[in-house]
Amino acid sequence: MRAARIRRLAALAPVALAAVIALAARAAAQDFTSATLPGPASSANGFIESGLPPRHAGPAFDASYARWFGLPELETRAVACGAGWRLARVAAGFSQTGEPDLGWSAAGLACGVARTDGGAGLRAVARRDRSIEPGSAAAARLDARAGAEVGWGAWLEAARGLRLWATVPQSWSAGVAPPLDRPLEIGGEFERDGLILWLTRSAPSGGAEADHGAGVALRSGSLAAWALVRDRPLRGGVGLVASARRLFVAAAVESHPELGETVRLALGLGGAAR
Amino acid sequence: MLRGGVSLLAAAAALAAGGGGPAVPATAAAACAPAQHPLIAEVLYDAVGDDTGWEFVEFHNPFDRALPLAGVRLEAGDGSGPGRWTLRWTGNAVDSVPAGGRFVVGGAKVQPAPRVVVTLELQNGPDALRAVWPDGMVEVVGYGALEFAEYWCGAPAVDVTPGQSLARVPDDADLGGNAADFRAATPSPGRANRAQRDLAVLAGSLAFTPEQPDPGVAAILAGRIENRGATAVAAGEAMLVATAVAAAGSVPLFARAVGAALAPGDTVAFEEPLALEAGKWWLRMALALPGDESPANDADSLLVRSGPGPLELTEIQFHPAAGEGEWVEVRNRSGAPLDLAAFTLSDRGTTRGVPAGGEGALEPESLAVLAQDRAALLRAFPALDVRRVWSAAPWPSLNNSNDSTGFADAVVLREADGTLCQRVNYSAAGDPAGVPLEWRAGGWWPASDPAGTPLRPPRARVPLARRFECAPRRLHEGGTATLAWDLPWSRAHISLELYDLAGRRVARPLDEFLAPARGERTWPAGAVAPGLYVTLARARPDGSGDWIVERGALRIEGSAR
Secondary structure: OHHHHHHHHHHHHHHHHHHHHHHOOOOOOOOOHHHOOOOOOOOHHHHHHHOOOOOOOOOEEEEEEEEHHHOOOOEEEEEEEEEEEOOEEEEEEEEEEOOOOOOEEEEEEEEEEEEOOEEEEEEEEEEEEOOOOOOOHHHHOHHHHEEEEEEEEEEEEEEOOEEEEEEEEEEEEEEEOOOOOOOEEEEEEEEEOOEEEEEEEEEOHHHOOOEEEEEEEEEEOOEEEEEEEEOOOOEEEEEEEEEEOOEEEEEEEEEEOOOEEEEEEEEEEEOOOO | OOOOOOEOOOHHHHHHHHOOOOOOOOOOEEEOOOOOOOEEEEEEOOOOOOOOOOOEEEEEOOOOOOEEOOOOEEEEEOOOOOOOEEEEEEOOOOOEEOOOOEEEEEOOOOOOOOOEEOOOOOOOOOEEEEEEOOOOEEEEEEEOOOOOHHHOOOOOEOOOOOOOEEEEOOOOOOOOOHHHHEEEEOOOOOOOOOOOOOEEEOOOOOEEEOOOOOOOOOEEEEEEEEEOOOOOEOOOOOEEEEEEEEOOEEEEEEEEEOOOOEOOOOEEEEEEEEOOOOEEEEEEEEEEOOOOOOHHHOEEEEEEEEOOOOEEEEEEEOOOOOOOOOEEEEEEOOOOOEOHHHEEEEOOOOOEEEEEOOOOOEOOOOEEEEEOOHHHHHHHOOOOOHHHEEEEEOOOOOOOOOOOOOOOEEEEEEEOOOOEEEEEEEOOOOOOOOOOEEEEOOEEEEOOOOOOOOOOOOOOOOOOOOOEEEEOOEEEOOOEEEEEEEEEEEEEEEEEEEEEOOOOEEEEEEEEEEEEEEEEEEEEOOOOOOEEEEEEEEEEEOOOOOOEEEEEEEEEEOEOO
8 A cells, every 4th residue: 555655656756846847947938937947848838938848758738827026917827738759749838928018929839859868849939919009010010010939959868867958949030029038048957866956057149148047956755845046136936846646736936136026836737757 | 226126128129129109218227116216106007997087107205305207207008019108198397206205197087186187098907107217217017917028127016907006015115026016906096005004805805605595594704804004903903894785774784803913914814604684685894993094995795685586497408409599497486577688697607698589577476488599499499478588698508517516507597786596506417418407396307398398387297106107118129218206205316227037137227316206207228129128116215215116017129139
């Protein structure tokens, strides 16, 4: 009885880990913010956001919510589903950010190939402003009311428990400028015995100073907790995940010294284990 | 033979070259104070206003026997070129100076009447005067920055201001040159240049600080006293008496003893606090010294104002950007109609522009505009009431940037008699280009309407629902946005920053600036790339206090780069 219970809990571990990773949001995430994290994606949202395909195939669905810096006019809601067959991985999702006069709706698609020791993928997101003034110049031109971006990501398990990755979410863009400039990000993580440590570095376009992040995640049974720090300016965040069977629910908060807290919530079913 | 300060006269040669002037004997010698001759003791060459009839030259005989003036030639020198001497008067056989006495040659208006009435037509410096004696001796008195050596002895004396004379002090001074022997003095024809007892209020030394105090608030009346007599004045011997005089009567201010002992030539400063009722006042300062021999220099006065004047400034456009020229808006706060032509407008300099071109008197509480270019202003604001738009000429050009004083310039309104009406020292710091300053909320602030509101009061502000409001929330790349604020303090320091969604600060459109409780300021978004940003507006009270911080969202739309 006890052994069976342990096996069931062990089976949930990848789900919990996926949630942890999902909540430790990327520095420059936007439309599908809660679904990805440094390293290979573990959720459909993460795959769309970064272009890093998940290691494991299997159906997954996740929904996320974020309130940026405590601003009610800046909220993101996203849903995505993903699937895999043999080496192929695919995910699609929809999100909406901001109040009508500010925000936009986005549809995302990602596809790629992955094994347990590496993978590569492409991601594309199309956006449309939620509010275009009728009769305005923007309303008359598609490129003035909609935009798109295409990027890629790749990862590699360089040694046991050590993964390295690079992602360029905006290799190409057209139409309305994306809400956030997302440069090249490189990173690495080391995982052993339920402990995950990671480092990231993103180099902004235009030669600006790079951003850095570092995090640690710990899991024990159906609970997992994590913490991260980032620079420019120095800030940190914490999160907590609870899971049962293939369902997980999570909450996280990141505190910015000037702008306040960004809160993320996530609910998921399935997902890929690393 | 010479008593001192001797130089050889080059005039003979110069005259020979230049011609036109009376001849000087080839054997002539110059002296600053020729021995055995009457001395030139005092000269008035520049009266206030028209000099005609006021000019005089005084000879003094320091010896104990009479000296003749027969044959002496008094000549005026034009310092603008060499050899330009013109005969003004020649002494007759009957003219002489008694022992220790004086002999005045001058115009018909000189009091007491001179011994010889002559129109001297002396030059107003840098020029000279000389007495050429029959024995060849020449005494030269030069004044001002002269170029040719024939016009002075030793060194030229100072060039005095109109109304003052150039006096040898003491009357027989012989220190080796005009500069040492002569100085500016109150004219004293026929009298000693240095009295035995003479205490004077230094002309022009009176000052009132602050220049325009609030009614009932103490201000400082300061000035300087000089002992011009030949004897010392003991401490407490003289009294200083101040009176404020207005149309309704006079008010004694203070009377106190001069506490310092003054040796001959000493000066001492005085400062007295005093408070005035509202209005325009003549402040009269007088010295009372028993036995003072020159009462003419014992008093001075100053015209001052306590409290606000009848006309006040309400808006200042010192850096126009639309070709309308500089302008200021004024308001009649007197309760009675005002004739704007009876006021002047100036800056920190001395130029005083006089209004013209408007029509009629300015009614109480009404606004008017004084413009550098009236036509240009009316083109820029065609709806203005032309009767209340005046030009002021000459226009005192207003500076656009601060100097080391922390101010850019001053705008000064005065009444026709020179009484200060209002002075505004303005700062250009933090004022966006082209935006006038307007008076509101107890201070001078960038105008609520960036184009200015000539002949209109400042734009009324609608209270905000929040402390800050950034509008619009969505603007096109390169556009401008406005930050409005409504704060619980009378003055605050405000700043605005932009952060991207990753939490990185990307711009600081408004560096910290001082602002009134309510206001707004536009800022260009040209340097910010398209995207979605978080605005962070901050304010703190002027002085100490907690910050108010508010965040908002801003979308800058544009094409992907």
